[in-house]
Amino acid sequence: MAHQFDSQLDVSILSVLLDDGGPRRWMSTQDVARGLAALEVAEPPAEVLQQRLVLLVADGSAECRAEGRGLMWRRAECAGKVLANADTWLSDEEALALQVLKRFAGRQITSVMATLLRPLFDAAESKLRRRGREGCAGRIAWHRKLSVVERSSPLVPPRLRETVLLPVLTAVFEERNLEVVYRPRFEPERKRVLMPLGVVEKAGMVYLVGLEDEDPAPQCLRLDRVHAAHALKERFIYPDHFSLADYVEEAAEFGLHADGNIKLAVRFAKGCGDIVRDAPISPDQTEEIGPDGSLVVRCTVEMADWLVRWLRSFGPQAEVLEPVSLRRALAHEVKTMARAYCRS
Structure with a gap:
């Protein structure tokens, strides 16, 4: 990790400073306290909070300046210099790569870790916007030209709080x-x-x-x-x-446990098995096209829960021929579902 945390309070304070809603916004001690309250962290005494902030400054994790009679705090990042000098060290290709990385680091673990790279992402976005104003609009429209489809479930996963995930990591x-x-x-x-x-x-x-x-x-x-x-x-x-x-x-x-290898044979309806021709189930896969255009695939594969779920996803468009034990298990499931759906 980039920071050495000595207390849960340090983690929570850095979480507030890392998620302050702006690239370089200074926060008062009271702002930090309100941020802790929003994260459902028990508010420490003012002198304790000030002490922890000072220690984070000494550790290089935060910055401090005097404003009026009080002190202001922000995360210790070189975003100002990075944004100002991006053209001197960041190429168009590097800026584009950073923006793509930011967009697709969408998993909960990687998104928290990527927070530490926010200055680089800000610099990349700034450079691409300047290039767009200069007439090089192709790269600034990168977000309309890339897509990754991963979601295979209609469920919306619960979001994790950084005050939990950061100390865990x-x-x-x-x-x-x-x-x-x-x-x-x-x-x-x-x-x-x-x-x-x-x-x-x-x-x-x-x-x-x-x-x-x-x-x-x-x-x-x-x-x-x-x-x-x-x-x-x-x-x-x-x-x-x-x-x-x-x-x-x-x-x-x-759900990845495997019970050894099996010899799998599956008949796909016409046009439904093309995916396994381009992305084989295993290296020893063989294929046979039937007179009706159906595709029979034979291969050696691990018998695992994911395999059964994947075969189920084809519905009636895929028929397991071998092994007999798997065919019977799926047939039993289909009969049970039929009884459930045919109840009057």
Whole structure:
């Protein structure tokens, strides 16, 4: 992480300064206090808040200036110089690349981390706008020429507060113990202290993986159910035997667990299997076009939940021929759905 946080209050203050609504707006101590209140952080005594702000200035994380009889604060970024001198170090191609990166860093984890690059994004936007005024309008219209389609679910994922995600990421990267207030849906709220091993985002939902107490099995917590998080000073030794990638593949929460390879055969209706001809299911895939224009695909693939969900998405346009066990399972699902929809 770019900053070393010594208290939850430091994290919250930086969150206010990083989200102040303007590229270089100075904030009074009272403005910072109001920002903390908006984040539902208990307002500290004025002298404590002032002390933490001074320490952030000493750490290089914030800047300070005197105004009248009070002090004003802002995040420590070189946005002013960056914006003023962008033409001397930033090419048109680099500016375009930065703006594209900003637009598509839309996942909750990356969007928080990208906040630290805000001066570069501001400089890129400024340069592209100047180029547009100079008659080079092609690049300024970049946002109308690029699109990425990822959403596969109608659900709107819960938004995470930076006052939760920032201390969690700090604890993960700096290998500190993490204290959280967790609110399960059907259980009472309670404090938990974990050794955070990683953060996983799936379909907009963000999960914290960590070890708790003497339990050797990793715990998986939904971050939107974390009401408060505090990166503690105590550090832990990251276990050598743990692999986040392996955990994600095996954990039920992520639906990637595989039960070995199967020989899959699927018949796609005419025109519905073109996608697997351009993007094969596996390297050993073979294809056969039937007299009616249907496509039969045979391949070796891992038997996993994602495969079943993907096959279901084709509805009646895809028929599983092999293995027989998968064919029967899908047939049972179809019959059950038919009974549900045909009830009078």
